[in-house]
Structure formats: C-alpha cells, structure tokens
Amino acid sequence: NAGVTQTPKFRILKIGQSMTLQCTQDMNHNYMYWYRQDPGMGLKLIYYSVGAGITDKGEVPNGYNVSRSTTEDFPLRLELAAPSQTSVYFCASSSPGGPTGEKLFFGSGTQLSVL
Amino acid sequence: GDSVTQMEGPVTLSEEAFLTINCTYTATGYPSLFWYVQYPGEGLQLLLKATKADDKGSNKGFEATYRKETTSFHLEKGSVQVSDSAVYFCALNTGNQFYFGTGTSLTVIP
Numbered sequence: 001n002a003g004v005t006q007t008p009k010f011r012i013l014k015i016g017q018s019m020t021l022q023c024t025q026d027m028n029h030n031y032m033y034w035y036r037q038d039p040g041m042g043l044k045l046i047y048y049s050v051g052a053g054i055t056d057k058g059e060v061p062n063g064y065n066v067s068r069s070t071t072e073d074f075p076l077r078l079e080l081a082a083p084s085q086t087s088v089y090f091c092a093s094s095s096p097g098g099p100t101g102e103k104l105f106f107g108s109g110t111q112l113s114v115l
Numbered sequence: 116g117d118s119v120t121q122m123e124g125p126v127t128l129s130e131e132a133f134l135t136i137n138c139t140y141t142a143t144g145y146p147s148l149f150w151y152v153q154y155p156g157e158g159l160q161l162l163l164k165a166t167k168a169d170d171k172g173s174n175k176g177f178e179a180t181y182r183k184e185t186t187s188f189h190l191e192k193g194s195v196q197v198s199d200s201a202v203y204f205c206a207l208n209t210g211n212q213f214y215f216g217t218g219t220s221l222t223v224i225p
Contacts, residue, residue, distance in 0.1 A: 042204065043204070048211065106160070108157055
C-alpha cells in the first residue's frame with residue numbers, strides 16, 4: 001500500500017541551483033497535483049494534471065515546471081531556485097470518476113530550503 | 116474567485132473539551148466541502164466530507180454540516196483527546212481544483 005511517494009524528504013539548495021521533486025502513485029489515479037505549504041498560508045496549488053500528457057497551471061506556477069509522461073509519475077522541476085521557493089511541497093492524487101471519488105491522497109512532503 | 120476562510124489559530128483545549136473550528140467559503144456553483152487533518156511530519160489526510168447542502172460529514176467523533184444558506188462548514192467534536200492534536204484544513208472542490216484554508220492548529224492538553 002505505497003499510495004503517493006515523494007522524494008526526497010529534505011533538501012537544501014543554493015540560490016540558482018536546479019532540482020526535481022519526484023512524485024509517483026500506484027493507485028492508477030488520473031488526477032495529480034503539486035501544492036506548496038507556507039507557514040500560516042495554507043496550501044497553494046502549483047500545477048495539476050488530469051491525465052498523462054495533460055498539465056495545467058494552478059495558483060502559483062511561476063518558477064516551476066511539470067511533466068506527466070505516465071499515469072504514475074508527476075515530477076516538479078525548479079530551474080533556478082530562489083529563497084521564495086523555501087517551503088514544504090506536497091504531491092497529491094485523486095480519481096474523481098473512481099471508487100474514491102474526490103478524495104485527495106497526499107504524499108508525506110518534501111521540505112525544501114533555498115539559501 | 117473560489118476561496119475558503121477558516122478560523123485563525125492556534126487553539127489550545129483541555130482534554131474532553133468541546134471543539135469548534137469555523138469555516139466559511141465562497142464558490143460559484145455547488146462545491147463539495149472537506150476537512151483534512153495533518154499530523155506532525157505527515158501529509159494531509161481526509162477527515163470528512165459533504166457533497167451537497169444539508170449533508171453532514173462525520174468521522175472519529177468529528178462532524179461538520181454543509182450549510183448553503185450561511186456558506187459554512189464548521190468542524191465540531193464533543194470531547195477532544197490528546198491524539199486529536201494536529202492542524203485542520205477546510206477545503207472545497209469545484210471540479211479540477213481544490214481550495215484550502217490556511218489551517219488551524221489544535222493542541223489538546225491532558
């Protein structure tokens with residue numbers, strides 16, 4: 001019962017470095033999401049995908065890129081890291097047309113610091 | 116646009132006290148409403164949900180009723196336990212996207 005798996009759990013980047021946050025799910029969910037969680041600000045949607053090959057911007061997409069080449073994987077790319085991207089990142093998935101309906105399944109998060 | 120406003124925290128209660136966390140929403144159409152809970156160091160988990168007006172969601176002693184007339188979905192529990200200490204998020208879904216409140220931190224002391 002892996003569910004949604006995110007790697008790494010923690011990462012420290014220098015300003016200007018790049019990295020990819022990995023997210024994979026084994027529930028055959030068609031919808032996948034990336035959120036960032038800042039203290040006192042709740043969760044903000046970065047990007048989402050409704051199926052392989054389809055992605056769309058959320059509320060705060062600037063500075064990030066995504067791809068969805070398979071149903072299982074939805075990596076989030078930071079090209080030029082900035083201190084404003086210090087946050088906790090959560091990947092989530094759902095299957096609105098399936099037995100779990102609208103329920104979001106979350107990974108355990110990636111704590112990212114940009115110094 | 117669609118949004119969720121929830122009660123500011125943090126909230127500290129004694130064990131067996133009554134809990135209310137307020138949540139109001141703004142949405143076009145007819146959203147589904149949710150409460151998610153986040154325990155320390157973990158991702159969010161669904162606590163309960165309601166999909167239409169007057170529905171009551173319930174789980175683990177928590178309840179919330181979808182009130183269309185007041186656009187509210189307040190979370191309640193009659194007797195909290197230390198194990199309920201967590202951050203609680205109200206959320207709505209209008210199709211492809213979820214909108215979350217800012218979260219309310221609850222600490223229950225013995």
